[in-house]
Amino acid sequence: AQKVTQAQTExxxxxKEDVTLDCVYETRDTTYYLFWYKQPPSGELVFLIRRxxxxxxxEISGRYSWNxxxxxxSFNFTITASQVxxxxxxxxxxxxxxxxxxxxxxxxxxxxxx
Amino acid sequence: DGGITQSPKxxxxxxGQNVTLSCEQNLNHDAMYWYRQDPGQxxxxxxxxxxxxxxxxxxxxxxxxxxxxxxxxxPLTVTSAQKNPTAFYLCASGAGWGVGTQYFGPGTRLLVL
Numbered sequence: 001a002q003k004v005t006q007a008q009t010e011x012x013x014x015x016k017e018d019v020t021l022d023c024v025y026e027t028r029d030t031t032y033y034l035f036w037y038k039q040p041p042s043g044e045l046v047f048l049i050r051r052x053x054x055x056x057x058x059e060i061s062g063r064y065s066w067n068x069x070x071x072x073x074s075f076n077f078t079i080t081a082s083q084v085x086x087x088x089x090x091x092x093x094x095x096x097x098x099x100x101x102x103x104x105x106x107x108x109x110x111x112x113x114x
Numbered sequence: 115d116g117g118i119t120q121s122p123k124x125x126x127x128x129x130g131q132n133v134t135l136s137c138e139q140n141l142n143h144d145a146m147y148w149y150r151q152d153p154g155q156x157x158x159x160x161x162x163x164x165x166x167x168x169x170x171x172x173x174x175x176x177x178x179x180x181x182x183x184x185x186x187x188x189p190l191t192v193t194s195a196q197k198n199p200t201a202f203y204l205c206a207s208g209a210g211w212g213v214g215t216q217y218f219g220p221g222t223r224l225l226v227l
Contacts, residue, residue: 004156033214043202045157045218091156095214100145100164101172102216104156 002027004094004105012111013082021077021108023092029053031097034068034075039089039107051075079110087112117141118219120205125224127192127199135190135222137205143217145210146188150174151202151221160203163188164210192224200226 003026013019025034036048049059051068059066063080079086089107118139127133139146145164149157159172163182177196182188188207192199202223206216 009154035215037218043204043221043223045204045206047215047217050215100162100210101159102214106154106156 002029002094002096002103004092004103006090006092006105006108008108009106010109010111012113014113015084016081018078018080019082019110021079021090021092021110023075023077023105025073025075025092025094027073027094027096029096029098033095033097035091035093035095035102036066036075036077037091037093039091041088045091048077082112084112084114086110118205118207118217120203120219120222122222123220125222126227127224128227130194132191132193133224135192135203135205135224137188137190137219138186139188139205139207139219140186141207141217142185143207143209144185145208145216146182147206147208147216148172148178148180148188148190149204149206151204157204160190199224 005024032053034051037045039045056068065078067076089109091107092105093102095102121136147162148160151157158174160178161180163169166185169180169182179191202221204221205219208216
C-alpha cells in the first residue's frame with residue numbers, strides 16, 4: 001500500500017530562521033511522482049514542486065529547496081530565512097505513474113513568528 | 115485568467131437537503147477531482163473524472179454524487195445520505211494520466227444548520 005507520512009504536525013520558528021519539513025513515503029512502485037503543496041489561511045492549495053522518481057537532483061527555488069533521497073524514501077522541504085508569509089499548512093503527496101490519484105500526507109502546520 | 119473557480123465560498127445545508135457545489139476550470143484539463151478536507155486531516159478523494167461523461171469513485175464517495183457533462187465543469191452534490199457533511203471541499207484539475215500535477219480551486223466550506 002502507498003502512504004505519505006509527515007511526522008511534524010505543527011512547527012513554530014522565529015522569522016529568518018531556516019526550517020525543514022519532513023516527508024517520508026512508502027511505495028513498491030519504481031515510477032512515481034512526489035509533490036509539495038502550500039495551503040495558506042485562505043484555503044487554496046498552491047502547487048510548489050513535482051519530482052519524478054528518476055530525478056534525485058535537489059532543487060532550489062529562491063528560499064525554497066527540496067531534498068529527494070530514494071534510499072530513505074524521503075522528500076524533505078527546507079525554507080531558508082523564513083518569513084511570516086510562509087506561515088501555512090504544507091502537504092507532501094505521492095502519485096503512482098500507473099494511477100490517477102494523489103495520496104496526501106496529513107500536512108505540517110508552519111507558524112513563522114515575527 | 116486561467117484557473118479553477120469554485121462557488122459558493124460558503125454553503126449552508128439544512129437537514130435532509132441536497133446541495134450542489136460548483137467547480138469550473140478553463141485550463142483545458144481533461145481530469146477533474148473532488149476532495150474533502152477535515153481539520154487535522156489530509157485531503158481525501160471523493161470522486162474523479164478523467165474524461166467527459168465518465169467518473170470514478172474515490173475513497174469516500176458514499177453520500178456524494180457527481181456529473182461530468184462538459185469538460186470545464188464537475189459539480190459535486192452532497193446528498194442527504196451524507197450524515198457528516200461539514201467540511202472544506204476542494205476541486206482540482208489536471209492534464210490526467212502520466213502528467214500528475216493537480217491544480218486546486220479556492221474551496222467551498224460547507225456547514226450544516
